[in-house]
Amino acid sequence: MQLAVFGGSFDPVHIAHVKIVEQALKSLEIDKIVVVPTFLNPFKTNYHLEPNTRYELLKKIFQKNKKVEICDFEIKQNEAVPSIKTVNYLKNLYKPSKIYLIIGADNLKSLEKWYKFDELNSLVEFVVATRDGYVDNKIDSYKVLNIDINISSSKLREEFDLNFIPYQIKDDIIHHIKT
Numbered sequence: 001m002q003l004a005v006f007g008g009s010f011d012p013v014h015i016a017h018v019k020i021v022e023q024a025l026k027s028l029e030i031d032k033i034v035v036v037p038t039f040l041n042p043f044k045t046n047y048h049l050e051p052n053t054r055y056e057l058l059k060k061i062f063q064k065n066k067k068v069e070i071c072d073f074e075i076k077q078n079e080a081v082p083s084i085k086t087v088n089y090l091k092n093l094y095k096p097s098k099i100y101l102i103i104g105a106d107n108l109k110s111l112e113k114w115y116k117f118d119e120l121n122s123l124v125e126f127v128v129a130t131r132d133g134y135v136d137n138k139i140d141s142y143k144v145l146n147i148d149i150n151i152s153s154s155k156l157r158e159e160f161d162l163n164f165i166p167y168q169i170k171d172d173i174i175h176h177i178k179t
């Protein structure tokens, strides 16, 4: 089987994340996409929504799609988890013949600084989602998902706009903002 892995902070999850999953299912020959919310990105120092909340919101969005699995491996570690650890865990679990690892174009500039990058690079094929404001010539050497939605979780935390929140979780997000 062929697998795609899409890790992220999803703090909160927004419509560009959903489009990435949809595009991956359309354009990569995969049997399953595993979405992995971080406990904490190894390059970040804090999060906003609790890890379990971010996990539950993802589950609510994708619950009807049998090809999408939300994985709680990283949030259960209670610490920042490098992607290679997650990839190895999923490799053992599914024994896929191929693993795509999806990242946004903003991650290209620091990709080689990821933990054990060379080893990770030998285990997966990176796929890059295009992102407004992040032009990088390196993108030409990757499979690309065209996303083109100008939104980020940090912008959403600063200027809350429900238009960028997936419809399945609008009420939950309103609730989390009020509490």
Ligand SMILES: Nc1ncnc2c1ncn2[C@@H]1O[C@H](COP(=O)(O)OP(=O)(O)OP(=O)(O)O)[C@@H](O)[C@H]1O
Binding pocket: 007, 008, 009, 010, 011, 016, 017, 102, 103, 104, 105, 106, 107, 129, 130, 131, 132, 147, 148, 149, 150, 151, 152, 153, 154, 155
């Ligand atoms: N609008 C977007 N277009 C393309 N890729 C995106 C977009 N938003 C997020 N991604 C990618 O999806 C993955 C998960 O993103 P993440 O949860 O960090 O959201 P974010 O919007 O980048 O958050 P933040 O603003 O806090 O960095 C990352 O690889 C990121 O590059």
Ligand SMILES: O=C(O)c1ccc[n+]([C@@H]2O[C@H](COP(=O)([O-])O)[C@@H](O)[C@H]2O)c1
Binding pocket: 006, 007, 008, 009, 010, 036, 038, 040, 041, 042, 043, 044, 081, 082, 083, 084, 107, 113, 114, 115
């Ligand atoms: O493995 C690493 O060293 C590493 C360093 C930085 C980021 N990552 C992963 O990149 C993914 C995207 O992170 P983020 O915070 O931009 O959504 C997420 O799965 C992180 O764990 C992984």
